[in-house]
Amino acid sequence: MKAIRKNSQVSGKGEIGVWFSSLGLSLGLLMIVALLGVIAYNGLSVFWPKRVVQVEFDPQSAPDLGSRSAVAGIITSQKVKSQESPEEWRLFVGNKDQYGISYSYFDRDSLLKVTQPEDLLVLERTAYGKAIGYPEHISGPSGELVSAEHPEFAERLGSLVRECQDRGKEIRKLETREIGAIHEALENLRLQQLRLERQSELSSKDREALEKIEKERARYESLFTTLATQARSLRDLQTSHKLQYRLASGEEIDLPIGEIHRFFYPNQIGFWGRAAVFCNHIKEFLLSEPREANTEGGVFPAIFGTFVMTLFMCVIVTPFGVLAAIYLCEYAKDGVFVRVVRIAINNLAGVPSIVFGVFGLGFFVYLVGGTLDELFFSLRLPTPTFGTGGILWASLTLALMTVPVVIVAAEEALTSVSPGLRESSMACGASKWQTIQRIVLPASAPGVLTGMILAMARGAGEVAPLMLLGVVKIAPSLPLDNQFPFLHLDRKFMHLGFHIYDLGFQSPDSEAALPMVFATTLLLIVLVVVLNLAAILIRNRLRRKYQIAGF
């Protein structure tokens, strides 16, 4: 018996075919693991502070750097191009204000000396990216100096940086929130004035109103001047203390402390110090605004934009999708019509997203938006309000795109509720709607939720239609904020997926942007994978539940 089993298992005819078919699975799995691995590695290594080396070389071997003969930088790659040529190092040299480049290439052979000096300092600045150099001293407004050799130098620098950052927050609050609110108010006044002036005859009441508008405007303008002076004096304070540092190539530079974002000694800190910087970087990436044409700083507006858009889409798509599914499942009589509709809906889920994008632009933006503008926002024309891409149209279009997904998932969930449950509910005297409301919908809720999550995952990862529908590189304001009416449906927004495309392909210095793209990619993938995993888990639980609940 045992021998026969063995035989049938291992030496049957066509074992080679089995092996070959396992190749398909192996390759598929390897590919996905490799891709995710590459993204995870590259995405996370962006945040990890690496050691900085100082290299000395013959000035002729690195013409990018002029006549300099030494430079400090982070080794980003070491590769052998072909067998004859020596190993090539790519160094991130930073100091873009001085060198004009972010990366420099060296042949290993041309490097005379490679060291890792302990006292090298990495400064993350608000402009020109990172600076790498040796600190010299801090100079105060009245000329007092704290030398880098001073034992409390690092602490002093740290407290100054913190102080400046707090002040920076205050300035931003003044400039964006308060001055922004004034601008908003002035624009409203202008529109009111325009509306009055467009009337052919002005009544005395209108004239009064106009005068009032003038007064208001004067008030706002004086408020604006006071706020602006306040902001200016705060800004002056930001530059009162200066840090002088010396580059490895010899230049000495004075940097106002207010321009320092963060600093650390990469060759002094140990593993835990690195981990702390790593966490700090991640925190900044997730929670702060982008700087330097998106190549530095964080992606908070993009996360927020993606979130608001997806959520909004979800709010629109779920009721409609479920409504259609209830109709198809509970009300429609099975026939040719329903069968055709079902096939069509299934197919629509497979129609390319760009087709929906084109539809959204033509229908929502130009037709509906243009009409809305003419009816309600004619004063602002020719500047379009709704007649241009915005978060409302993007969400609506994506909702339309994902509605087939939700219908299919919801219908599946509804049909899998056992007919016994329905019949018993009816037998107990419940009406049809009561049955649906109290019995069928709760029982199918996880299935509907799965559909919703799948739709969200698709919506969050989709870029092509959004590119036609108001996604932008940098949005000046978030779609949801503390200004009336809080949710600004006409605003353009940022999106993680588009951020990747824009940074990777439209950025002036794409090499410098690459780390940021990897980080954003990792974030987007994590987001989408988590959503999908949630959907899968819910579905699996659901299946188990139905297996038990079947009559």
Next chain:
Amino acid sequence: MKNQSQSHHRTLERFQVSRRIGWFDRFMNHFIVVGGLMVIAAVMGIFVFIFLQVAPLFHGAEVKLLSRHKLTDTVDSVVAVDLDEWGELPVLIQKDGSLRYRDLKGDRGIIENGQVFQAGETLSSIHYNSLNRLLVAGSNSGRFAYAKVGYRPEYDSLSVRTVHPDVTRSDWFDLSGKGERILFVDYGEGDSNKLAVGICLDSEGNRHVRAVSLEQDLSLFGEGGKISLGARFDLTEAIDQAIQQIDVAPDGGLVLIVAENGEVFVFFNQGGKLELGQRFEPFGDLPDRRVGGADFLLGDTSAVFTGWEGENRVYSLSLDRDKGKRLYARTKEFEPMPELPEGYFPGVRNNSFLLVGNHHASLRFSTTESIRWQRNFEFEIIRGLIGEKYDRLGFLDRTGTFHLFHLRDPHPQAGLRAFLGKVRYEGQAEPDYVWQSTGGTDDFEPKLSLVPLIIGSLKGTLYAMLFAAPIALLGALYTSQFLHPKWRDHVKPTMEIMASLPSVVLGFMAALWLAPLLDTRVPSLLLVLLGVPCATLACNWCWGQLPHRVRTSIPAGLEFLLLSPIILITCILCWKAGPLAEEILFVVTNPETGERVADFRLWWPEFTGATYTQRNSLVVGFMMGFAVIPVIFSIAEDSLSNVPKSLRSGSLALGASRWQTAVNIVLPTASPGIISALLIGISRALGETMIVVMATGNTPLKDFNIFSGMRALSANIVVEFPQAPFQGTLYRTLFLGALTLFIMTFIINTMAEVLRQHLRNRYKAVR
């Protein structure tokens, strides 16, 4: 009794639905039906909307009568009619050089502008060029002058427009140099050339063809330079036929001289010389070779000829490879007019032209070789015109009445022929499929062939499927038939997650990570493709050599675990060995230095003649594989594992091995499902946008070379839509592209769905 009735009452109450609930129930029932139908209608509405956006592309021109005005009683003296840009002030140009305007909008009535040319010359010929609005006159004393018949709008304080005539006249220039009488003269001026050609009659009755170029002093401030006579040419000798007509190109770059026997002489005005460049017969292949008329189209490179029987052909300049110069060649052939057309009137905005003959008028568009509109009028047309904005048509009839029509033809460049057929655009040697929607110059023709884009989409799909289909199908077969059930629960979700990877991520990885990585390592990749199957074979053979004891220690269905590390190692080894293979196989000898370079990027173009670019179809195919593999995998796996157990068990019980069962029983049963999976994969690849946008060069190519890029339909929309003006031709054409994608995917998806339903029924029958 009372008790009984009470209990009866109670029962009724118990069963009676509360009014509120009843109402609500009825309301919800209606609400759901109406709402559900509306959602479905809205979703279907997408198709309708897109279709409505596309439909105007295929409409012809609409022509509506606006007004009729009596302009003159003496039509015999009329040279031409013309109209201002706004269609408000038509002008009648008369033989004596006088202009008569008629105000259609205001109350100025008829405005006589008197004679344009005076200054003591007697006019002996007059000719009007409507393309550049030049009126050219020759005199008895052998001199010629020209006048620009322009318009000047004036706006008052309320922005109301009044159009005024604005005529500027040149000096008289001596054409013949010998005081001969001019019988005919034409003149054209461009940025570099100013050329007048005419026929002069000397005192002995001999005709001479004379030409003269004008030169303008360069001036620092705009155009103000003084114009003086330049070189003189005598073309009489070069033309050995009786002359019928002379046409100077509007830019003065060449002149066409039509002989009475149907021959056309082309003289090119280049480098200060006027030389006979070409002789041809436009209707040489017909019994009646004579040319009825010839004139230029907008853009100076094409000329429209009409034959004696009403035939209509367009000849364009294009580079003749053999002779190495630009020559006229036939590019378009239109349907003939009912009889010899008497009048030809070109449009100044696009390549349209109007032919009139007797009562018949026909508006034609050269680029697409289409007749936009034609009609037989009750009146006899003697002159016609196309409005400057391509929005008016005007006709002057025999009685001197001017008929003004409104022309609505927003998309003359469109049409099935332009989208799907080979079109010969100006400057091309032969007809071709070209997509080039925008260009640098004003007289640029948008080239709107969808064929290169469709080819691009198919190319991407082909390479993606070549890569993805085997992996996905093998994987699905293994997972459903041989894989250990414990693993199956993990494999499927993993594949589903792979399906959810956003395409922008894949596109980014393809363009900025994979493309630079593969750029120098194509030989490595080829080795990997070769090495992996070999390693699998070797692995299987080695496994077979192991003793039974070892083999049974690992349960069946875990082969892939054993194989994965081996494949990984093979991949790494092959990758490292790539440069070695390159040095052996892909060596190019530099013809200049004789140096031998081992570089696949040079070897491929030399060996195949095709190009090599970094962002190529190989990269796209590979990355699109990530998007397509999970789609095919999960559908194929579903249909394979849903094959009824009884079939498998029966086969195994009869002694077939697991592979025999899989291939001979399971695969054929599930084949509709597999085809359906492949179809869905194709439809996904066709519609894929971001990967294609990012990982190809987006050049509309028409080849299937694996190492070159492409431009797919979907990518084209993303790239061009932001620049397309609302409801313009490009806008609608992009909608057409979207509609094409929609229809293609919809058909494929429907086929797949029908196949799957078929499969479901088949399984039901087996059960």
